[in-house]
Amino acid sequence: MNTDLTADIRLAVRKLLREPGLTLTVMAALGLGLGINTAVFTLVYSVLVRDLPFQDAGRILYLTTDRTGASARGFGLSLPEFRDYRQQSKVFESLAATRDSDFNLSDPQQPPERYRGAYVTANALAVTSVRPVLGRAIAAEDEQPNAPRVAVLGHRVWQTRYGSDPDILGRAIRLNGEMATVVGVMPAGFRFPVRHDIWVAMQPTAEAESRTARNLGVFGLIGRNESIDSARAEAQVITSRLVKDWPKETEGVRMMVRTFNEQFNGGNIRAVFLMMLGAVGFVVLIVCANVTNLLLARSLARNREMALRMAIGASAARVIRQLLVESLALAVTGGLLGLGVAWAGVRAFSAAVADVGKPYWIEFNLEPVVFAWLALLCASSAVAFGMAPALRLSRINLNDSLKEGERGSGGSTRTRWFAGSMVTAQMALALVLLVGAGLMVTSFLRANNVTGGLDADRWVSGTLNLAESSYEKPAERVRFLEQALERVRTIPGVEQASISTRLPTFGASGWRFEIEGQPIQDDTKWPAVDGITVSDGYFETIGRPMLRGRGIEPLDGSPGRRVIFVNDTFARKFFPNQDALGQRIRLQLDDRPWLTIAGIAPDIRTDRGDQPAQQPAAYLPYRQSPGRYWLLFLRGRPETLSTIAPALRKEIQAIDRDLPVADAKTYLDQLRDANWAFRVFSTIFATFAGFALLLAAVGLYAVISYSVNQRIREIGIRMALGAGAGAIVAWTIRRGSVPLIAGLALGSAGGFAVGKLLASTRLLLGTASTDPATLGGVAAVLAGASLLALWIPARRASRVDPLAALRQE
Numbered sequence: 001m002n003t004d005l006t007a008d009i010r011l012a013v014r015k016l017l018r019e020p021g022l023t024l025t026v027m028a029a030l031g032l033g034l035g036i037n038t039a040v041f042t043l044v045y046s047v048l049v050r051d052l053p054f055q056d057a058g059r060i061l062y063l064t065t066d067r068t069g070a071s072a073r074g075f076g077l078s079l080p081e082f083r084d085y086r087q088q089s090k091v092f093e094s095l096a097a098t099r100d101s102d103f104n105l106s107d108p109q110q111p112p113e114r115y116r117g118a119y120v121t122a123n124a125l126a127v128t129s130v131r132p133v134l135g136r137a138i139a140a141e142d143e144q145p146n147a148p149r150v151a152v153l154g155h156r157v158w159q160t161r162y163g164s165d166p167d168i169l170g171r172a173i174r175l176n177g178e179m180a181t182v183v184g185v186m187p188a189g190f191r192f193p194v195r196h197d198i199w200v201a202m203q204p205t206a207e208a209e210s211r212t213a214r215n216l217g218v219f220g221l222i223g224r225n226e227s228i229d230s231a232r233a234e235a236q237v238i239t240s241r242l243v244k245d246w247p248k249e250t251e252g253v254r255m256m257v258r259t260f261n262e263q264f265n266g267g268n269i270r271a272v273f274l275m276m277l278g279a280v281g282f283v284v285l286i287v288c289a290n291v292t293n294l295l296l297a298r299s300l301a302r303n304r305e306m307a308l309r310m311a312i313g314a315s316a317a318r319v320i321r322q323l324l325v326e327s328l329a330l331a332v333t334g335g336l337l338g339l340g341v342a343w344a345g346v347r348a349f350s351a352a353v354a355d356v357g358k359p360y361w362i363e364f365n366l367e368p369v370v371f372a373w374l375a376l377l378c379a380s381s382a383v384a385f386g387m388a389p390a391l392r393l394s395r396i397n398l399n400d401s402l403k404e405g406e407r408g409s410g411g412s413t414r415t416r417w418f419a420g421s422m423v424t425a426q427m428a429l430a431l432v433l434l435v436g437a438g439l440m441v442t443s444f445l446r447a448n449n450v451t452g453g454l455d456a457d458r459w460v461s462g463t464l465n466l467a468e469s470s471y472e473k474p475a476e477r478v479r480f481l482e483q484a485l486e487r488v489r490t491i492p493g494v495e496q497a498s499i500s501t502r503l504p505t506f507g508a509s510g511w512r513f514e515i516e517g518q519p520i521q522d523d524t525k526w527p528a529v530d531g532i533t534v535s536d537g538y539f540e541t542i543g544r545p546m547l548r549g550r551g552i553e554p555l556d557g558s559p560g561r562r563v564i565f566v567n568d569t570f571a572r573k574f575f576p577n578q579d580a581l582g583q584r585i586r587l588q589l590d591d592r593p594w595l596t597i598a599g600i601a602p603d604i605r606t607d608r609g610d611q612p613a614q615q616p617a618a619y620l621p622y623r624q625s626p627g628r629y630w631l632l633f634l635r636g637r638p639e640t641l642s643t644i645a646p647a648l649r650k651e652i653q654a655i656d657r658d659l660p661v662a663d664a665k666t667y668l669d670q671l672r673d674a675n676w677a678f679r680v681f682s683t684i685f686a687t688f689a690g691f692a693l694l695l696a697a698v699g700l701y702a703v704i705s706y707s708v709n710q711r712i713r714e715i716g717i718r719m720a721l722g723a724g725a726g727a728i729v730a731w732t733i734r735r736g737s738v739p740l741i742a743g744l745a746l747g748s749a750g751g752f753a754v755g756k757l758l759a760s761t762r763l764l765l766g767t768a769s770t771d772p773a774t775l776g777g778v779a780a781v782l783a784g785a786s787l788l789a790l791w792i793p794a795r796r797a798s799r800v801d802p803l804a805a806l807r808q809e
Contacts, residue, residue: 009325011322011325013329015326016326016329023330023333025294026291026295026330027333027337028334028337029291029695029698030287030291030333030335030337031334031335031336031337031340032338032691033283033284033286033287033288033334033338033381034284034287034334034335034338034341034374034377035338035339035340035341036283036338036345036687036691037280037281037284037338037377038338038339038341038342038370038373039280039341039345040276040277040280040345041280041373042342042346042365042370043273043276043349044273044274044276045367045369046362046364046365047265047269047362048261048270048273049261050361052361053361054128054129055129059222059224059226060127060128060219060220060221061219061220061222061231061257061258061259061260062217062218062257062258062259062260062262062263063077063085063095063218063220063255064076064217064218064255064256064258064263065077065081065253065255066254066256067254075214076214076215076217077097077214077218078210078211078212078213078214078215079208079209079213080210080211081211082095082097082216084238085218085238085255088238088241089220089234089238090234091223091226091230091231092221092222092223093220093221093222094123094126094221095218095219096120096121096124096126096127096218096219097121097202097218098118098119098120098124098193098219099118099119099202099216099217100117100118100196101119101176101200102114102116102117102465102662103115103116103117103175103176103200104175104176104177104467104658104659104660105161105175105660106173106657106658106659106660107172107174111653114463114662115157115197116198117196117197117199117200118193118198118217119199119200120138120199120201120202121138121202122138122140122142122143122201124199125186125192125199127219127220128192130186130187130192131187132184132185133155133188134158134166134184134185135152135182135183135184135185136184137184138150138152138199138200142203143201143203144203145203146203147203148181149175149178149180149181149200149201150181150183150201151173151175151180151181151182151183151200152182152183152184152185152198152199152200153168153182153184153186153197154185154190154191154196154198154199155187155188155190156188156191156197157198168185169182169183169185170183175198175200176467176468176470177467177468177469177470177658178467186199189360190360191360192360193217193219193260194264194360195358195359195360211246211249212249219260228257228259232256235255236255238255239254239255260359260361264359265359265362268761271760271761272681272761275758275761276681276684279433279436279685279688280688282432282433282688283433283691283692284381285425286425286426286430286692286695286696287695288381288384289385289422289426290422290695290696290698290699291330291385292384292386292389293419293702294702295327295386295388295389296388296389296418296419320391323389324383324386324387327386327389328378328382328386330382330386331378331381331385334378335374335377335378339366342366342370342374343366346364346365346366347364349364349680349684350364353676353680355673356673356677388418423700423739423740424739424742424743425743426692426695426699426700426743427696427700427739427740427742427743427744427746427747427782427786428743428746428750429692429696429747429750430692430695430743430747431743431744431751431779431782432747432750432754433685433688433689434689434693434751434778434779434781434782435750435751435754435755435778436685436755436758437685437686437688437689437778438775438777438778439764439767439771439774440678440681440685440686440758440764441682441685441686442773443678443764443767444675444678444679444682446767454504454542454543454604455543456667456668456671457638457667457668458635458636458638458641459633459634459635460634460636460641460644460645460648460664460665460666460667461503461631461632461633461634461664461665461667462631462632462645462648462649462652462661462662462663463629463630463631463632463661463662463663464484464632464659464661465629466628466629466659467658467659468628470656470659471628474626477626477628478622480655481535481622483655484499484632484651484652484655485499485535485537487651487652487654487655488634488648488651488652491644492643492647493636493640493643494634494636494644495635495636495637496537496540496634497541497632497633497634498534498535498536498538498540498633499534499535499538499622499630499631499633500532500533500534500535500630500633501532501533501534501627501629501630501631502606502631503631503633503667504542504604504605504606505606505607505671506606506670506674507607508530508531508532508606508607509530509531509533510531511528511529511587511589512527512528512587512588513526513527513528513529513587513618514526514527514585515583515584515585516583516584516585516586529570529615529616530606530615530616530617531587531617531618531619531620532617532618532619532620533619533620533621533622533625534552534619534620534621534622535552535554535621535622536552536553536554536556536621537552538552538633539551539552539601539602540635541635542604542635543635544601544602544604545602546599546600546601547568547600547602548599548600549565549581550598551599552565552599552619552621556598556623556624557620557621557622557623557624558623562594562595562596562624563595563596563598564585564595564596564597564598564618564619564620564621565597565598565599565601565619565620566580566597566599566600566601566616566618566619567601567603567614567616567617567618568600568601568602568603569614569615569617570616570617571600573616574616580600581598581599582596582597583597584597585597585618589625595620601617601619604617632648632652632661634648646664648664649661649664689778693781693782693785696785696786697786697788697789698789700736700740700789701789701790701793704732704735704789704793718731726798728794728798729794732793732794733787733790733791733794736790736793736794737790740783740786744779744782748775748779751775752770755768755770755771755775
């Protein structure tokens with residue numbers, strides 16, 4: 001190592017050890033700033049950059065379709081389209097397909113459980129190059145019509161349900177009521193394509209042959225000499241052929257080719273993580289501005305030291321290098337502290353999102369690329385916060401600085417302007433982060449308060465998925481639901497019970513309808529309503545009785561009792577000048593019978609609170625449309641809720657031992673799980689904003705303290721001429737308010753922009769991007785903290801002894 005550089009490093013270390021207060025302050029600021037930046041970079045890299053954990057992962061691409069005006073996330077492909085694409089593609093070496101399914105897994109030894117799985121083509125697992133640890137994968141003969149049903153289990157199922165039994169191969173199990181034989185077990189951690197635990201051979205059915213049944217996830221391995229661009233070009237060619245051959249079925253449809261990350265982590269997810277990276281970039285800029293001002297203030301005491309160095313021959317470049325080495329030493333020590341902060345932050349985030357359904361291949365770990373990122377941050381931040389003080393000390397006036405007692409040129413107009421500019425930047429960036437955090441926190445609070453006064457602490461629910469093989473006919477499903485309601489209503493502690501397709505505030509189906517006497521010729525122009533299918537007792541379970549008309553009765557929906565119930569908003573909107581009771585509507589469903597409105601229900605929000613107002617809603621008796629997916633919805637006393645869920649499972653399995661009750665938990669737990677994104681990301685942004693607020697206030701305090709130290713003699717003269725303590729405080733605060741006001745003005749513009757950006761991610765639930773209460777509140781918080789930071793040095797300035805101040809010159 002160069003001798004001079006070695007000497008610079010030793011001198012830097014000694015200098016930092018002599019000033020432990022400043023060193024620890026800077027290390028803490030840098031450690032937190034660099035640490036949270038590194039943590040977020042780790043998350044962004046893991047979610048948006050890292051490849052699938054497979055051999056040739058970069059060659060695996062996902063195919064989907066989208067429709068003009070529809071969601072950019074797209075749809076799947078139909079089975080005929082998959083076959084066409086597989087036959088015509090030259091870019092892909094192999095193409096495979098999956099169809100997601102929930103499997104009710106049961107066997108005589110244990111209670112049934114529900115797992116997420118997929119029906120797959122024979123080559124689906126082979127595309128990943130991952131082999132089973134036991135047995136075999138799905139084979140071509142397993143796909144043949146009427147072939148014996150076989151299944152491959154995920155390692156988690158094999159381990160937790162079967163105790164890693166080595167004799168699992170050949171065991172007969174029941175999947176959705178059908179017998180299947182276990183032929184393989186996949187390795188630990190493998191849950192392809194997202195979080196799947198069971199894979200079953202995809203066998204052709206009459207329903208699957210429809211070209212509009214686009215429910216297949218299609219992926220494949222492109223050739224070694226091919227690229228995603230060539231795959232996209234080929235997709236356009238094949239799509240044009242399909243449009244020509246099947247114009248009606250493919251109207252408005254186009255083929256899309258994406259990477260797995262683009263498919264599963266695109267859209268809002270990508271935007272949110274990139275916003276997080278931008279937010280921590282702001283934090284690092286605030287840290288650098290803060291440390292710059294601290295080092296500028298420190299440089300005041302080093303004028304004479306640097307003047308002596310330059311007087312005995314040190315060049316300006318030599319001085320700059322010495323000071324940059326000191327800055328780098330601070331950055332490196334701060335980076336080491338930041339490494340611990342990053343590790344803790346990544347672990348905390350990983351725990352917070354462990355059960356939210358993220359793709360299984362996303363794991364948050366500190367990898368070599370993360371350490372490289374941290375090293376780059378340390379080096380760049382050292383230059384960012386160290387260059388201004390270094391340049392200032394390299395340009396000092398030797399004669400003035402060497403005079404006995406001279407304070408030097410540290411109080412030059414240029415230096416004060418630069419320090420003030422740093423404060424302005426800190427204030428602007430802090431306000432932007434505070435606005436973002438304020439909007440997120442407001443959304444989180446509203447997301448947890450969307451029940452509209454309902455007794456949400458008294459509800460328990462569980463989901464049922466009635467297997468087609470066991471409940472093929474509607475009458476069979478109705479009979480089961482009748483028995484289920486009868487049994488669960490006898491559970492001790494249950495006051496009311498019902499079934500529905502959705503919980504309050506958890507969304508609804510979109511039903512199209514027409515009103516009798518108002519015919520609609522074009523089926524695409526039927527008005528829409530939020531639709532939920534329910535049983536008798538639904539409104540009693542919620543605790544909101546009917547406003548007018550009658551309630552839902554047990555036999556409603558059966559032949560001769562075709563009725564429907566609507567909410568008050570529906571009645572007022574579609575029957576503004578007449579009574580909605582007794583009017584008839586028909587839904588754009590299968591048989592389209594006319595339904596008589598028998599009751600007007602109170603307005604109960606079906607959405608999460610992201611709609612500007614209450615939406616029209618309709619409630620259909622379950623006998624009218626007995627589907628396969630249901631929610632059992634029970635009301636009880638808060639002290640009995642913990643015992644209801646186990647009893648609920650027991651009663652259902654007394655009817656059907658192969659049917660599990662999934663997600664049996666209280667409504668508040670359901671709400672908390674559904675709102676995880678608001679909780680996690682609002683906490684993250686609030687942490688960033690709180691740190692930025694602290695740094696901005698400290699930075700402002702440092703600059704004003706620096707200014708007071710430079711103007712001690714001026715303050716003494718003012719006081720000698722009669723200025724009182726109040727006047728000195730006001731004068732000091734007035735000078736410090738200039739960068740504060742400028743920062744608030746710039747930050748307000750940035751705050752509006754970040755509000756619009758957050759609104760595009762659908763993370764502002766029931767909160768306008770320009771919510772005046774939030775914007776005014778965060779501006780007041782920042783201004784209050786800043787005024788406190790101004791008042792402390794201003795108060796100190798007002799206590800200066802005029803005689804002592806005048807003796808300093």
